[in-house]
Amino acid sequence: MKTELMLFWIAVSLYGLSTFSYIFGLITLKDKLFTIGLFSALAGFLPHVAVIALRWSATGISPFISISESLTLGVLMIVLFFLVFQFSTKKLQPLGVLVMPVAFVLMGWAATLIKEVAATLAPALQSGWIWAHIVGATAGFASVLIAAGLGLLYLLKEKKSGGVYDKLPSLSDIDNLSYRFIAAGFILYGLMIVTGCFWANQVKGTYWNWDPVEVWSLVSWLIYGIYLHLRVTFGWRGGKLAWYAICAMFAMIISYWGIPFSVETFHSGFRIEH
């Protein structure tokens, strides 16, 4: 636990450094700070992976059972998507301005809740469906968070010019990229809901119970469904959808981490009555 905690806090610290580099980079418009932000995120990602690997190898229990583990895995997916996207495009340097603060806050929250690895896995969680369910949820959240980050860049570029803003792709390209990440998030959230239905059906014999977590997932999915219809059917583009993507992300955070661990739901318990 000692090594694990140390690695955890190193990851949190590096994500913190990345966060402040991005924020000050945006304030001072210095490219170097964005580079520091990006490489701090990369440096933080390594101990982050090590923490999850250590916990997983200690008992063999899937690393997303407690709220702390769920947050940690979710942030890992966020940073992974962010790094892959950043190193593959290299044109959207300030993207971390929204992504890394969210990753840092969620990781810091996880650090305050960290506990010893569970000794046993609740029988309801011993299902193959849970893997696809969790991958869909975490990757979906990472996608829509990046879409929201792109929305923020769109709004900044729309209002400001010079320096780093001039190096960003055109407004329509940013808008299009944001849309693609939303579409990916919509599919991944769809995967989460479908596999969640199959999982619930395997455990309880019902695929849908109007449980608060299920409803919030549906709400999140509908929010992005409305986004896609506004764009495809009604022709919305640009600033309005950028604001929409940013606001929708907060609904996501509530849906993903606010509800399952604060309200009595199918997800919070998995208790077996005697």
Added chain:
Amino acid sequence: MKNIITVLSSARLAMALLVIILACCLSGVTLWRGAEAGRMVFATLWFNGLLVLLVINVACCFFGRIWGRTVTVISFGMILFHLSFVTMFLGVVYNSLFYFRGSLRLTEGETLVSGDPQSYDTCEQGKFFSFARLKGETTLIKMHVGYKVAGDDKRVAYEVAVGEHNNKKQGLIYVTHKLSHQGFDYFNDKEGYSLLLVLADHQGKELYGAHVPLQSIPVGTTGRYRYVTGHRERDTVVADFGPFPAPPEKPLFALQTAFEPSPLGERSGTVTFMAHPLDGAGNPEETSTLTRGKIAIGQPFSLGNSVVIPREMRYWVGMVVRYEPGKAIVLGSLWIGLAGMIITTIGRIVRKTNQDAAQLAGL
């Protein structure tokens, strides 16, 4: 008629319905909790009417627009996605007409007639479901505690036999594993202790015996439970006295028993008991106590002119029996919808790539 079809085919109506359903879902999970949310929103006729209207709107709006057009990869994906809503709806309607859901409670060794509605604690069924579909009997052979599958602790498993003598199926039920027989699925739900109480005279002649299911009451936040005779009031269990012998026999006393498991043996432990006489109306006279004490399982205690023996401890289990012929359609539709989303996205990526390539070639 034309006006109605125009309204139903409107994309604005689709958007309005999505927003209204979204708002209803949000209020359903923020203003109310649990069953209350169902009563106020999710199980209401008006909310389900909105869902039905959305499906009709999706069918009219989307298929009205796409009808007669050339099918591309993108539109094919969108057809699948929107079609999945319609098939899902048809699956739900079909299921609602023929479904059966019942809650069955059995003590180890007990057999109940599957097709008798009286066998179920609660049951509900669709308009066209016939109990004749439920053939034969259901028997709980044994409950296994600490059951493991490939090293995974399943905690408990119910060994159950269902069906008729010439078409019987026996198997184990545990979380993530159901027993299926002739279209009916059997799921585990809850379990508890069941105490065999025998009433005898002082000469040892047995007069009556019955299994008394005990309820579990959490002891604070210790993670431990108290197992006691009682009943459930909404979501909580209340300890109380039960008539003994139980009706239809003539009750002689009001008896409360509590079981404390022994760490030394799975079904061993001590029983705490207390009995009151009954008044003329059959209610316990709580001001007068006939007997109280604590004994080990198998030991007798005197009660008036008789002797009561808590002879053995068995387990009772609560199982959920389901027959849902429309579920396969609904679950299949989910995959179709997901496939539709993926195909549309691939189609859009390919189109954009081709457009970019064409632009580059033009330059």
